[in-house]
Amino acid sequence: MRPSLFFIPGALIFWGWQMQTLWIAVVLVLIILFSEWSRTKFDLSVSDFNKFVDVSTIILAGTIVLALTIDAKKAIWMLLKWLPVVLFPIVAAQKFTSAGKIDIQSFFLTARRSAKRPFTKSGKKTGKKTTGEPTKGQIGTLGFESKKIDISYLYVLFCILSSGANLSRDYLFFTATVFFTIWALWHVRSKRVSVWIWSGFVVLAIGSGYAGHKAVLMTSIKINQWVIAHYTGMYSNNPFKTHTALGEIGKLKLSNKIVLRAAYENYKQGNTYLLHNGSYNKFLKSTWFARSDFEPIVPADNKTYWQINPKINPSLNMTLYFKPDRKKSVLSLPAGTMTISNLKADKCRKNQMQVVRVEDTSPIISADVSYTEQHVWDIQPYDRDLLIPREEVVTVTTIVGGLQLTGKTPQEILVLVKAYFSNQYTYSLELQGKGKYETPLENFLLHAGKGHCELFATATALILRATGIPARYATGFIVHEYSDLENRLVVRQRDAHAWVKAFIDGKWQDVDTTPSGFFDEDNKKNPSSFFSDLFSYLAFVLSQVRHETGKEFINKYGLWLILPLAIILVLRLRKASRIKRVKPSSDPMTAMKDQQTNDSFYLLETYLKKKGMPRYAYETFSSWLERIEPYWLEHNMSDELKILLRTHNRMRFAKAGVTNQEKETLYAAIEAIIRINQIK
Amino acid sequence: MDQINCQWAHELLNRLSSRIESVIKGQSQNIKKVLAGFAAGGHILLEDNPGTGKTTLAKALAKCMNAGFTRIQFTPDLLPSDILGVSIFDPGQKIFKLHKGPIFTNILLADEINRASPRTQSALLESMAEGQVSIDGTVLRLDDLFFVIATQNPIESRGTYPLPEAQMDRFSLQLKLGYVSKEDEVAVLSDLKHKNPLDVLDACVSLEDCLRLRQMISHVHITKDLKRYVVDLVGATRNQPGILLGASPRASIALMKTAQALALFDNQDFVTPDHIQQVAIDVIAHRLVLDSQSTFSGMTAQSIIQDILTSLLVPV
Incomplete structure (x- = not known):
C-alpha cells in the first residue's frame, strides 16, 4: 500500500519551514510532484539503484567534509539539517521508476556482493541476470536477501529527524512527528479493525510516548545534577574559585592522570620546578581565601600574545602544554612570569597575586612562557599577610614558643622551621581531618605528627606570621618527573602541591617545608603505569593534530577533499546514461490490469x-x-x-x-x- | 477440443482414480497427480519410506489398464542387459538371436530403483526419454504407450545409490506419498478382512483409450501468459541462490503438460494458474541440486520452490 501523493511533499515542506530553507524544499517537492504527474518513467535495474545510492553516499561524504570545514563544532547539526537533500537522489530515483520500490540490496555493499556470489560459484557467468531485463511476471530479482522496499517512509522519518535539528523548545516538533506518524500508519493500518479502536491505540501510543519522553528528560536532568554534584564535591575543578579548603589537594593526590606537560629551556636532570596556580592570604576555619581583584590584560598579535608583567633580563623560557578542562581555566605558571605567547584565548586576566586565568581558549594549549627568577610581581605584604585566626593562635604560639623563634633573624627562623618539620613530622597521604581536636591544624601539629603538603604549608605560613614574617599560602604543581617517552616533563594530578610564599629580604620567596622526597611516597601510593601514560601521550598528540595541525590543514585544503569524491561520482555515473526510459503502459501486466x-x-x-x-x-x-x-x-x-x-x-x-x-x-x-x- | 472429448477424458480419469482409490485409501491428491503425470506422457517416481503403499499404487494403476505390465525388482547385482535384453548365440541356426528384456512392455514398474547401481539405473535413460532401446547397435522402438513408474526409498536409507541427475530429470514428477491419516489406515485394515482389494481390481481402460487420452492433452488450451508463468517458475530456479543446478527446459514441458492433464481432470479444456501451482513442486523439486550451504541451513528443494512460488506475480 502506498502512502498518498502529498506524504513526502508534506514532510519536505515541514523540514524546509523548520530549517528556514523553504525554497530548497519547494524545489524538491516540485521534482517529486513532477514524478507523480509525469507519464515518463524509467526502467531502473538494481545496479542503477546502486549508483543512486552511491551518489547519495558521496554527497553525504561531501557534506561531512564541508560541515567539518565550515564549523567542526556544529558539523553534526549541519549534517542532520541537510539529510533530506543528501538522501533525495534515492527517493527521486524510486519515484521515477516504474516499479516504485527499491531493492534492499542497493543499500548494503555486503548484500550486493552476496547477490553476485551464487552465480560465480556455480560457474555460470550469469551475473548479468541480476541486472538484466526483469521478467514480466517477476517481483524483482529472486533471492533470499532480495527484498523490495518503499523508502518513502524512511525518507519522511529522516525529514522529521532533520527538522528536529533546529532544537525549538515548543511542541511544534512533537506535534508534527505525531501528525506524520499517524499519516504514515493510516495507510498501513489493518482494515479489519475499526477506525475507533485504531485511533484509541494511537492516542494511547502518543500519550505514553509523551510521558516516556518527559520521564527520560527528567531522569537525564537528575543524573546530570548528580554527576555534577559528585564531581564538584570531589575535585576543586572550578578554576575561578577564590578559596581552598584543607584536604582539597590531598584528594587530587589520589589520581596519577597526566594533567600538564612542561618543557624547560635549560632543563637538567633532577631539577624540580614549582608551577604557581593560586595564592591565598586569609586563613579562616581551615580554608584559605584569595583576592579576586582581577584585571584584564591587553592582548597583542591576534589575541595570542599576552604581556603579564614588564620584561626584565635575564629571562628564561619554558613551554606549557595542557588541555583546559573547560572554556576557562587558571594557568599554572612559574613565579615571575613576564609574557605568554602562542596562547589563543579570548580573555586573559590576572590578579595582584599573579594568578592568571584565561577564557575561551583553544581546545588544546601549548603556550610559550617567558619568566625570570630575579623578581616576582606579587603585591607587597599588607596586614592580611600577618593574620592568625583566633582558633589557631594557641597551637601556633605553642610551636613558636617551643622552637624559641622570637628574636631570631628571618633566615635563622626559616632554617629552624624547615629542620623542625623534616625531623619531627612525616609525610602521609592519609587525610586525617581534625580528629577529636578543635582544628585539623591542631591535630597535625600537636598530636598526629603526620600529614600532607597542605598542612605543612599552612602550619609554616602561620608560624612565620607569628614571628612577624608575612607569609602566603600557594598552590600549584611540583614538576619533577621527566618522561623519556615524551622527552619533556610531565605533571600528574597527584603532583598538585601547596607551599608557602614568605616575604624575606624585601622579596617574596618560595618556602617548601614538606619533607623532601614526598613524591616518591605519592608514587608508591599511586604507581603510574606505562600503558596509561602511553595512551595519555597518544591522546595528547592526537588532539594536537586535531586542533592544531589538522585544523590548519582543513582550513587551507579542506575544500580540496571534495575533489576525489567528485571524481568518484563522475566515474560512478559514467554509465548512468544507459538507463532505459519506459512508456507508462509498456508493462504487459499493468496493461492487462488496466484492461480488466x-x-x-x-x-x-x-x-x-x-x-x-x-x-x-x-x-x-x-x-x-x-x-x-x-x-x-x-x-x-x-x-x-x-x-x-x-x-x-x-x-x-x-x-x-x-x-x-x-x-x-x-x-x-x-x-x-x-x-x-x-x-x- | 470439443466439449464431448473433454467430458470423455474427464470421466475416464475420474473412473481410473476412483478405482485406484478403492485400493489406496486417503491418497486422492497423489493419485490425481500420478494419473495426470501418466496422461501427460511422463514417468513417475514415488519416493517414501518402506510400507507407505508405493508399490501398491503402481500395481493398482497397472491393473486398471488393459495393457502390458512388467515389474523389475531392482537389486544391487542387476545388470543393464537384465532390463534391456541381450543377444544370445543360437547354436542351431548359428545366428545371434535377440532376447528382449522386460523393458518391452507398456507399463514398467521399476521397484526400488535406487537399490541397483547407477550403471543399471542408466539403462533406462534412452528408453524413458525417447521411447527406444539400442541393443548391440540395433535401435528398437518401444510401444507407443510406455510408462515407467518407479519407486525408491529415501536416499538416506542403507544400501541405496542415488539416481544420477540425468536420470532424475527423466521423471516428470516425483511424489512423496507420506503416511495417511489414522482413519484411512483403519480403513485399510478393514478392507483386508475379506481379500486383498488389489486382487479383485480389474481393468477398466483399454490401451487405445490411454493413447487417445494422451493425444488429447496437447489440445488443452494454455494462454501465453500462463506459458510465461511456467517458464518464469522453472527459470527462477536457475538464478536462485543456494542452487547448484536449476531445472531444465524439460521441466517446463513437463510442468505444462501435467497442468494440462490436471485441467482435464477438472473437466476444463484450458489450464488455469491453479493447475500449475498444484504440481509445480512435484514437477520441479527433484531436478534441483542444492549447494551444501543451503542444505546445511535446512533448506530443501521443496522449500525453495515454495519461495519462488510466493515471489512470482501470478496471472489471474
Missing part, C-alpha cells in the same frame, strides 16, 4: 482489499478466496463463488472465452455479492 479492472473478479478484489483482505500477488483467485473464506464468506456463498470463478477462468484462460451474456451474468452476480456484504 472493470471486470467482475477484479471488482471483488478491489472491494475486499478495502475491507482489509487483499490478495497477494502470488495467489490465484481460488487460493485467495480459500484463505479469506473464514473471515467473510458464508458457506453457500463460497460455493457460488467457486462456480463464478469457473466462469471467470473460462473467460480469462479458455480459447473460446465466454459469451457477452455470461459476462454480464457474472458481473451482476459479483455485484450482488458485494452489495449483500456491504449491507452486513
Whole structure:
C-alpha cells in the first residue's frame, strides 16, 4: 500500500519551514510532484539503484567534509539539517521508476556482493541476470536477501529527524512527528479493525510516548545534577574559585592522570620546578581565601600574545602544554612570569597575586612562557599577610614558643622551621581531618605528627606570621618527573602541591617545608603505569593534530577533499546514461490490469482489499478466496463463488472465452455479492 | 477440443482414480497427480519410506489398464542387459538371436530403483526419454504407450545409490506419498478382512483409450501468459541462490503438460494458474541440486520452490 501523493511533499515542506530553507524544499517537492504527474518513467535495474545510492553516499561524504570545514563544532547539526537533500537522489530515483520500490540490496555493499556470489560459484557467468531485463511476471530479482522496499517512509522519518535539528523548545516538533506518524500508519493500518479502536491505540501510543519522553528528560536532568554534584564535591575543578579548603589537594593526590606537560629551556636532570596556580592570604576555619581583584590584560598579535608583567633580563623560557578542562581555566605558571605567547584565548586576566586565568581558549594549549627568577610581581605584604585566626593562635604560639623563634633573624627562623618539620613530622597521604581536636591544624601539629603538603604549608605560613614574617599560602604543581617517552616533563594530578610564599629580604620567596622526597611516597601510593601514560601521550598528540595541525590543514585544503569524491561520482555515473526510459503502459501486466479492472473478479478484489483482505500477488483467485473464506464468506456463498470463478477462468484462460451474456451474468452476480456484504 | 472429448477424458480419469482409490485409501491428491503425470506422457517416481503403499499404487494403476505390465525388482547385482535384453548365440541356426528384456512392455514398474547401481539405473535413460532401446547397435522402438513408474526409498536409507541427475530429470514428477491419516489406515485394515482389494481390481481402460487420452492433452488450451508463468517458475530456479543446478527446459514441458492433464481432470479444456501451482513442486523439486550451504541451513528443494512460488506475480 502506498502512502498518498502529498506524504513526502508534506514532510519536505515541514523540514524546509523548520530549517528556514523553504525554497530548497519547494524545489524538491516540485521534482517529486513532477514524478507523480509525469507519464515518463524509467526502467531502473538494481545496479542503477546502486549508483543512486552511491551518489547519495558521496554527497553525504561531501557534506561531512564541508560541515567539518565550515564549523567542526556544529558539523553534526549541519549534517542532520541537510539529510533530506543528501538522501533525495534515492527517493527521486524510486519515484521515477516504474516499479516504485527499491531493492534492499542497493543499500548494503555486503548484500550486493552476496547477490553476485551464487552465480560465480556455480560457474555460470550469469551475473548479468541480476541486472538484466526483469521478467514480466517477476517481483524483482529472486533471492533470499532480495527484498523490495518503499523508502518513502524512511525518507519522511529522516525529514522529521532533520527538522528536529533546529532544537525549538515548543511542541511544534512533537506535534508534527505525531501528525506524520499517524499519516504514515493510516495507510498501513489493518482494515479489519475499526477506525475507533485504531485511533484509541494511537492516542494511547502518543500519550505514553509523551510521558516516556518527559520521564527520560527528567531522569537525564537528575543524573546530570548528580554527576555534577559528585564531581564538584570531589575535585576543586572550578578554576575561578577564590578559596581552598584543607584536604582539597590531598584528594587530587589520589589520581596519577597526566594533567600538564612542561618543557624547560635549560632543563637538567633532577631539577624540580614549582608551577604557581593560586595564592591565598586569609586563613579562616581551615580554608584559605584569595583576592579576586582581577584585571584584564591587553592582548597583542591576534589575541595570542599576552604581556603579564614588564620584561626584565635575564629571562628564561619554558613551554606549557595542557588541555583546559573547560572554556576557562587558571594557568599554572612559574613565579615571575613576564609574557605568554602562542596562547589563543579570548580573555586573559590576572590578579595582584599573579594568578592568571584565561577564557575561551583553544581546545588544546601549548603556550610559550617567558619568566625570570630575579623578581616576582606579587603585591607587597599588607596586614592580611600577618593574620592568625583566633582558633589557631594557641597551637601556633605553642610551636613558636617551643622552637624559641622570637628574636631570631628571618633566615635563622626559616632554617629552624624547615629542620623542625623534616625531623619531627612525616609525610602521609592519609587525610586525617581534625580528629577529636578543635582544628585539623591542631591535630597535625600537636598530636598526629603526620600529614600532607597542605598542612605543612599552612602550619609554616602561620608560624612565620607569628614571628612577624608575612607569609602566603600557594598552590600549584611540583614538576619533577621527566618522561623519556615524551622527552619533556610531565605533571600528574597527584603532583598538585601547596607551599608557602614568605616575604624575606624585601622579596617574596618560595618556602617548601614538606619533607623532601614526598613524591616518591605519592608514587608508591599511586604507581603510574606505562600503558596509561602511553595512551595519555597518544591522546595528547592526537588532539594536537586535531586542533592544531589538522585544523590548519582543513582550513587551507579542506575544500580540496571534495575533489576525489567528485571524481568518484563522475566515474560512478559514467554509465548512468544507459538507463532505459519506459512508456507508462509498456508493462504487459499493468496493461492487462488496466484492461480488466472493470471486470467482475477484479471488482471483488478491489472491494475486499478495502475491507482489509487483499490478495497477494502470488495467489490465484481460488487460493485467495480459500484463505479469506473464514473471515467473510458464508458457506453457500463460497460455493457460488467457486462456480463464478469457473466462469471467470473460462473467460480469462479458455480459447473460446465466454459469451457477452455470461459476462454480464457474472458481473451482476459479483455485484450482488458485494452489495449483500456491504449491507452486513 | 470439443466439449464431448473433454467430458470423455474427464470421466475416464475420474473412473481410473476412483478405482485406484478403492485400493489406496486417503491418497486422492497423489493419485490425481500420478494419473495426470501418466496422461501427460511422463514417468513417475514415488519416493517414501518402506510400507507407505508405493508399490501398491503402481500395481493398482497397472491393473486398471488393459495393457502390458512388467515389474523389475531392482537389486544391487542387476545388470543393464537384465532390463534391456541381450543377444544370445543360437547354436542351431548359428545366428545371434535377440532376447528382449522386460523393458518391452507398456507399463514398467521399476521397484526400488535406487537399490541397483547407477550403471543399471542408466539403462533406462534412452528408453524413458525417447521411447527406444539400442541393443548391440540395433535401435528398437518401444510401444507407443510406455510408462515407467518407479519407486525408491529415501536416499538416506542403507544400501541405496542415488539416481544420477540425468536420470532424475527423466521423471516428470516425483511424489512423496507420506503416511495417511489414522482413519484411512483403519480403513485399510478393514478392507483386508475379506481379500486383498488389489486382487479383485480389474481393468477398466483399454490401451487405445490411454493413447487417445494422451493425444488429447496437447489440445488443452494454455494462454501465453500462463506459458510465461511456467517458464518464469522453472527459470527462477536457475538464478536462485543456494542452487547448484536449476531445472531444465524439460521441466517446463513437463510442468505444462501435467497442468494440462490436471485441467482435464477438472473437466476444463484450458489450464488455469491453479493447475500449475498444484504440481509445480512435484514437477520441479527433484531436478534441483542444492549447494551444501543451503542444505546445511535446512533448506530443501521443496522449500525453495515454495519461495519462488510466493515471489512470482501470478496471472489471474
